[in-house]
Amino acid sequence: MRIGILTGGGDCPGLNAVIRAVVRKGVEHGDEVVGFRDGWRGLLEDDAVPLDLRAVRGLLPRGGTVLGTSRTNPYALEGGAERVLDTLTRHRIDALVPVGGEDTLGVAARLSEVGVRVVGVPKTIDNDLDGTDYTFGFDTAVGVAMEAIDRLHTTGDSHHRTLVVEVMGRHAGWIALHAGMAGGATVVLVPERPFDVDAVVAHCLHRFESGYSPIIVVSEGATPREGGQVVATGERDAFGHVRLGGIGPRLAALIEERTGREARAVVLGHIQRGGTPSAFDRVLATRFGLAAVDAVHAGLSGVMVALRGTDVVPVPIAEATAQLKLVPLERYAEAEVFFG
């Protein structure tokens, strides 16, 4: 068989491990593997590269994606789908393995409907894709954020300062929740629950009274509320706040003003998504890649591989991407015992 592979959307530690696993497993089956560059752009513009054992040597520990990535959506372009199908035909691709998030998998599902054999591999560093227990990259991001929090504990206590750590998580607070629990943060603020600035300030004052310094973990997508109103996020742009580091530095400024004590922000940004994957993510990404090739050979299509407990299983893409996986109230409540 000839298997095509591409990576779309934001990059994630583990993408290269998936590519390597697909090639290693494919070669064992006697398949040929073709990589398309920069997500769907590679299929639109026929930018392809053959992937053999040599091409994937040394890829396992490397962050990023050797195939490149983009946010190109063929269905948003006039004649885009046709060009994708043409390219697939030209390369005699029997099955396509797109690795990506909601958007990439959405395109995959539509191609599957028109007869392309497609087996997706889910990817989101925010871990907000329904249908799989975990996605690779998430554990690495949590680890990077936890190490940062670990480092802040000693310096926070030495100086009696508030420290605010802004982590990734636009719609879902999984990274903040796990990193906050793992690092022993004193408050975790997630997009799922708009937060009251004054309640956070009160918490900080309470911590200082107990002789300790507050460490606050905040998702980039968390939204502050004042007097019961979500603070209009429109002003953000006017003041360029998002560019200037977003919610973390803003929150630190507010806390400093209202507590009368220094507050400092750390913005981890892209160091959460770059670099070598953790062991958990390398194993998960590798198993996803292997399972995708198995699914292809089992004749499946319109599915993505997913982790359920300790098993990797195929699930329908449509089902798995129907809704975002948000932090449920009870998981957030579980962590609240540590805020106080």
Add this chain to the structure above:
Amino acid sequence: MRIGILTGGGDCPGLNAVIRAVVRKGVEHGDEVVGFRDGWRGLLEDDAVPLDLRAVRGLLPRGGTVLGTSRTNPYALEGGAERVLDTLTRHRIDALVPVGGEDTLGVAARLSEVGVRVVGVPKTIDNDLDGTDYTFGFDTAVGVAMEAIDRLHTTGDSHHRTLVVEVMGRHAGWIALHAGMAGGATVVLVPERPFDVDAVVAHCLHRFESGYSPIIVVSEGATPREGGQVVATGERDAFGHVRLGGIGPRLAALIEERTGREARAVVLGHIQRGGTPSAFDRVLATRFGLAAVDAVHAGLSGVMVALRGTDVVPVPIAEATAQLKLVPLERYAEAEVFFG
């Protein structure tokens, strides 16, 4: 309520995180928590320490266990069980939370049968306890082993040497399997499958021919076979081999002899079980601790907390410890594509 807690068996990264979570959650419920030192010995000899918020401050990232541990079994001692019950009565303990492996939980199950309210927390760095998807400490151990393998790749290739990494795993090869997959080892040898020394030697020669150097991950409990016979492990003791690093250095010596090229062994030993837990293990250990207190307040007994998918649930101890969780053949086969 008054809750007793103890840690038994080999230490594991995450034990202190469990202790902290039990205290934090207990205090929220208005409970008092009492720690018993060195596993069941603390209950036999009434060696107890009250645990309040101050006592658990800073524990989350610390390896080892502040309560100490031992392999003492009260049922192996004349009148042991009675002394344990006496101590529990003396301290007015309403519920006991033993954190440990098969042995510790076995004692817990028996105490539960005579009326003690017991909620166990499973612990095994080898991840070989049935009834829970993962135990804390395992992810940390895999991470340590993977980092070692990462480091060996460059030096192996620069010198055209065979490198053998001995990892933990007496009966089950989980650490070897995951670390080997994550690190890109070229052969993984596990206790579940006695291995043929000459097949390993042949693999090494094959790797050298392809221009690369073999990296072999071997569980401490893996057993070599020669000519279809498991090599008698009795001689080990006679020659003190186990003390001298065990299977890893022995295998390296055999490979060096039979390939005619240098082979070197790394014995990771206790660095796999010491030190700060990974984010995964800190979250899991914390959730186990929280769930144990919840189970106590729900009136459960004779259960242990367990990870199933992303949920932490109570399961009967008896059921969960009925048999070891070995690496199934299909999981091992999944990885074999990378040996070649």
Add this chain to the structure above:
Amino acid sequence: MRIGILTGGGDCPGLNAVIRAVVRKGVEHGDEVVGFRDGWRGLLEDDAVPLDLRAVRGLLPRGGTVLGTSRTNPYALEGGAERVLDTLTRHRIDALVPVGGEDTLGVAARLSEVGVRVVGVPKTIDNDLDGTDYTFGFDTAVGVAMEAIDRLHTTGDSHHRTLVVEVMGRHAGWIALHAGMAGGATVVLVPERPFDVDAVVAHCLHRFESGYSPIIVVSEGATPREGGQVVATGERDAFGHVRLGGIGPRLAALIEERTGREARAVVLGHIQRGGTPSAFDRVLATRFGLAAVDAVHAGLSGVMVALRGTDVVPVPIAEATAQLKLVPLERYAEAEVFFG
């Protein structure tokens, strides 16, 4: 003898290692060691704690300072010096070991002039103290920044984005220079050389043309220039820019605007100064502590210990703090070969 010790100014990985070494060495000499809390405040307000072997157990790997720190200056307070001298007399202190930067050592020098036996230990994470080759904490900060840069390479290339990393360094660019060299940054901007924004933008465009993504390391104290003029830093305050992450995010915003491609900032902030010290810093801090006790017993005063090559030697405080150690032009030029 009775030796007093205090830590002043910003905290640094290695402070606890100094405290431990002073106590271990002092005890060997038969000395008693007394710690004063929060820098000079502890001497002003007689806030003291005896330090024995037990008190320093486990301190070596811990970040921060168990003695706390402050920026209190006794000479800035009416009668401050007298109160310090009174406290020293009350505790029968024979010699004082202040650990700190320019300010702390300045007070030490003045006390020495009025007859107090003082042996200082230099501390500045920015490495800008003249008279010593290195100060502890610097190597750790460089390591944290380098790891961040390492992580950014893969994600930068995958997305064709500019990434800006803001590191510590108010007056001297040592952290930026070393982290930038170690991490393979494409431009390093230091306080010693005001930089031209458009030259940086031109560099970014040039990098994109070569197919790679720019990674820019900028010291917090670096100052941008436009049209030959240093951009007035007064506006910073008006716009609260310093609080909002400072130069890093501002520079990213400018680059994004002028290159027309996404630019993102990482602000490492306090994670550079928190957490466990590197091996280099632990050895240096330990040797500084040992040498300080040796200097005390040798009857020296008005000196600080300093690293010269591989030797730790006493040097006059006045001489060592006469001027800041800036990055010399030739060291900066040495690195410029990598910008291009």
Add this chain to the structure above:
Amino acid sequence: MRIGILTGGGDCPGLNAVIRAVVRKGVEHGDEVVGFRDGWRGLLEDDAVPLDLRAVRGLLPRGGTVLGTSRTNPYALEGGAERVLDTLTRHRIDALVPVGGEDTLGVAARLSEVGVRVVGVPKTIDNDLDGTDYTFGFDTAVGVAMEAIDRLHTTGDSHHRTLVVEVMGRHAGWIALHAGMAGGATVVLVPERPFDVDAVVAHCLHRFESGYSPIIVVSEGATPREGGQVVATGERDAFGHVRLGGIGPRLAALIEERTGREARAVVLGHIQRGGTPSAFDRVLATRFGLAAVDAVHAGLSGVMVALRGTDVVPVPIAEATAQLKLVPLERYAEAEVFFG
């Protein structure tokens, strides 16, 4: 100019950083750089590869050496020197930059005497080369060993076991000394001072009595003494001890036997010399590479670059390699305060 470069002897983290720096700086000068494979073998057999900017991209953080290495000595082969000179002529090499230890630099010095322009770069992970304050790779090795010791502290104390860590250092104990100081080991055993087994056993018993567990760091080249006699190292071979992990496991076995308590060994082996270099080593290796090209262009020969304080300077090879740099007694004594 045309500059040749090769790497000889054992590999070290930082070799690739040297290669990259030589190429980057050379290209800036308008030079062409040619790499010879596997040390002097590449010059003997004319195995060369041109090195341009593309060839060294991404090399900075990579362990090992892309040029490969060997222990080939052209002067040990009939006509070897002539073949080396022929190859240099054939490639029109104006200057040669050999990166290596005592052996490699010895060949370099002899070639310089017959008129080849040679600027060496010193390399020894053991840090035992006289004439330079530090060599790259050493700091990385110390860091790996320190992290291992950090991990052992918690598990040692939890189980009341002796833990023995065997580190590199055949003739000089620098790695053991620095890692032991940085990790808080309780005894450090170095090749420079044959040690008394019973003194070590007595130390372990003393530690256990104080309630703590001993952690012993031992150089691979340290030699035990019994009753005033250095234990004949001949028996080692008879029992295959060196292959079986060497002094570490043997010492652990002796301690277990004589203290009556469990003792375990960790053999770090090649993980100390593999993997990504520390920031210190990357900066040092890079500066060595840059300075070598500068020295070439300054017309120097028969020199190697060396670190003196914070400066990188050229020193005569002959002088720098005249004797090994051993741990001086006073440096060892400095650390002894921590054994007790």
